[in-house]
Amino acid sequence: MMAGYENVKELKGTLPSIRCNYCNRLLYRGVVQAIEIKCPKCAAVQSIKGCRSIKPGGNIAADSVCLPKKAGGNAPVRVVTDGAGRVVAIPERPQRVIALNASNISLYYAAGGHVVGRVATNMLDPDIAEQVCNIPTVGFPFCPDREKIIDMRPDLVLGIHAPMHHSLVISLEKAGIAVLLQVLERYDDVLKTFRLYGELSGNPEQAGREIESIEEKRRGLVRRHWRSSSPKVLILWEADERLYTACSNSFIGDLVKRLGGVNVADMAAPIEDLANYTPFRLAAVEDFQPDLVLVIRHRLEFVTSILSGDKPVSESAVLRQLEEMCSGRVYILPYRLFAVNPGPQLGEALAVLDGLLYGTGGM
Numbered sequence: 001m002m003a004g005y006e007n008v009k010e011l012k013g014t015l016p017s018i019r020c021n022y023c024n025r026l027l028y029r030g031v032v033q034a035i036e037i038k039c040p041k042c043a044a045v046q047s048i049k050g051c052r053s054i055k056p057g058g059n060i061a062a063d064s065v066c067l068p069k070k071a072g073g074n075a076p077v078r079v080v081t082d083g084a085g086r087v088v089a090i091p092e093r094p095q096r097v098i099a100l101n102a103s104n105i106s107l108y109y110a111a112g113g114h115v116v117g118r119v120a121t122n123m124l125d126p127d128i129a130e131q132v133c134n135i136p137t138v139g140f141p142f143c144p145d146r147e148k149i150i151d152m153r154p155d156l157v158l159g160i161h162a163p164m165h166h167s168l169v170i171s172l173e174k175a176g177i178a179v180l181l182q183v184l185e186r187y188d189d190v191l192k193t194f195r196l197y198g199e200l201s202g203n204p205e206q207a208g209r210e211i212e213s214i215e216e217k218r219r220g221l222v223r224r225h226w227r228s229s230s231p232k233v234l235i236l237w238e239a240d241e242r243l244y245t246a247c248s249n250s251f252i253g254d255l256v257k258r259l260g261g262v263n264v265a266d267m268a269a270p271i272e273d274l275a276n277y278t279p280f281r282l283a284a285v286e287d288f289q290p291d292l293v294l295v296i297r298h299r300l301e302f303v304t305s306i307l308s309g310d311k312p313v314s315e316s317a318v319l320r321q322l323e324e325m326c327s328g329r330v331y332i333l334p335y336r337l338f339a340v341n342p343g344p345q346l347g348e349a350l351a352v353l354d355g356l357l358y359g360t361g362g363m
Contacts, residue, residue, distance in 0.1 A: 041087060075155075080196070083161040083183025090178040093202055094156035098149055100165055101141040103184050103341040104158040105132060107193055110210055110344035112203025117152045119144060123340050144168060150175045156200075158182065184341040185276070186254050191215070194344070210344060217347035218258065221354045225260060231357050233261045234290040234322070236280060239298040243280035243318065250276040252296065252338055255350060261357050264288040282318055292329035292356060293322045296338045331356050 018027045025041040076092040097115045099105040102123035108115060109128050120137040136152070139145035142164050149157060149168070154177055159165035161181045169179050184190055191211050198207020233256050235246035245265040246253045253263050253276075268284040323330045334352060336342075342349040 039089075080180070082180045083189075084166070084181040086181065088178060088180060090180065090200075091155050092200075094154075094178075094200055096152070096154045096156070097200075098138060098152065098154040098157045100138075100144050100157065100159040101340070103343045104160070104182060106343035106345070107190070108158065108197045108201065111194055111197035111201050111207040113197055113201030116154065117149065123336060125336070125345055128344075146171055150177070156180065160184070184343075185249070185251050187218075187251075187258055187346070190341065190343065190346055214347045214350075218350055221259060221350060225354070225358050228260070228358060230260050230262045231291040232264050232267075232288060233357065234264050234285055234293045236293060236295045237277055237298060238295060244277040245280045245285070246277055246296070247275060251341055252294070252333075252353075255353055256294075256357070259350065259354055259357055261353075264290045280318075282321065286325065290322075290326055292326050292331065293319075294353075294356065295319070295330065295332045297332060297335065298339055 017029050019025065020027055020039040020041065025039050027037050027039060077089045078092050079087060079089050081087050097108065097113065098117035099108055099115050100119050102119075102121045105115065105118050105121070106124060106128050109131055115132070115135060117138045118132055118135050119139055119141045121141055124132070136148075138148040138152070141160075144159075144165070146168050149172065157168070157172060157177055157179045159168065159179060159181050161183045165179075165181055169181070172179050182189075182193055184193060191214065194207050194211050195204070198204040198210075201207075235250075235252055235256065237244040237246050237250075246263075247265045248254060248257050248263050253265070256263055264285050265278065267288050319330060337345060337349040337352060
C-alpha cells in the first residue's frame with residue numbers, strides 16, 4: 001500500500017464546498033487536513049486547516065486570509081472592487097506602491113502617500129513632480145516595464161482600466177503582486193479614489209480635507225451661477241488629426257454638466273447611443289447653435305514640450321466655422337488639466353471651466 005493511504009477514509013455524503021472568504025469563489029470541494037491555496041479570482045491565499053469552521057450548507061470557510069508571500073507575507077489585507085470590476089485583495093497599509101499613470105501618482109501623494117516606483121510622465125503638477133523627481137521609473141504609462149516592476153518587489157501596483165495595464169495583471173499576480181486597475185471617468189470617481197488612497201496611506205484626514213476643498217469649490221461655483229442661463233457647449237477632443245465630440249459620459253462632459261452647462265453632443269445623439277466620445281460631425285451640432293466650443297488637444301505623454309496658445313493643426317476650417325458660429329468663443333483648454341484626469345487639481349479645473357462657461361475669466 002502507498003505510504004499514508006492507511007489513514008484515508010471514505011467520505012460519507014456530498015463533498016463540502018470550500019469558498020474564498022473574500023470573494024466567495026469556489027476554491028475546491030473536499031476535506032483536507034491542511035492546505036494553502038490561492039483564489040483564482042481575487043488572488044488572496046487561503047490557509048485552511050481541517051473542517052473546524054463549516055458554514056451552513058456545508059461550506060468550509062478559510063481560517064485566515066493573507067496576501068501572496070511575495071506581496072507582504074501575513075500582513076492584514078482588505079478587499080476592494082477596482083474599476084475593471086475585479087475583486088482584489090490588497091494590503092491594508094501597502095509599504096511599496098508603484099503607480100503607472102499621472103493621475104494615480106498625483107492622487108496618492110495628495111492623499112499623503114508615497115511610491116517606490118512610477119512611470120515617466122510630464123503630466124504632473126509641479127509640486128508633485130518635484131516630490132517624485134528622484135523616484136525610480138518603470139517605463140511610460142502606455143508601456144510599463146513589467147520586469148522592472150517585478151524586480152522592485154512592490155506590494156501594490158496602481159494602474160488604470162486600459163489594455164496596456166490589463167496586460168500586466170497576470171504576470172504581476174503570478175509574482176505575488178496585487179494590482180488595482182482604476183477608472184477615473186467621473187467627478188465622483190476622483191473623490192472615491194482620493195478617499196481610498198487616504199485610507200491606504202494611513203492619512204484619511206488629509207484625504208478628507210482635500211475632498212472637502214474640492215467639494216466646497218464646486219458648491220461655490222454652482223451657487224454663483226444658479227440663476228444664470230445654462231450655456232450650450234460643444235466639447236471637442238483632437239487626437240490623431242481627427243476631431244471627436246465629448247459627451248456627458250466623458251470626464252470633461254461630466255464636469256460641464258455639474259457646472260450647469262448643456263452639452264450639445266448629448267442633444268444631437270440618442271440617449272442609448274451616448275458614448276464617452278463620438279466622431280465629430282458639424283452637421284449634427286450646428287442646428288443646436290452652441291454658445292462656446294472647448295477644445296482638448298491630446299498628445300502622447302512622452303512629448304516633452306507643449307506650446308502654449310498654439311492652434312489645432314487639423315480641421316482648421318471646421319474650427320473657423322465654429323468660431324463664426326460662437327462669436328469667437330472657441331477655447332483650447334489647458335493641457336495639464338484636461339488631457340488627462342486632473343486628480344487633486346480638480347478644483348482648479350472646475351474654476352477654469354466655470355470662467356469659460358459663464359465669461360468670468362477662468363483661464
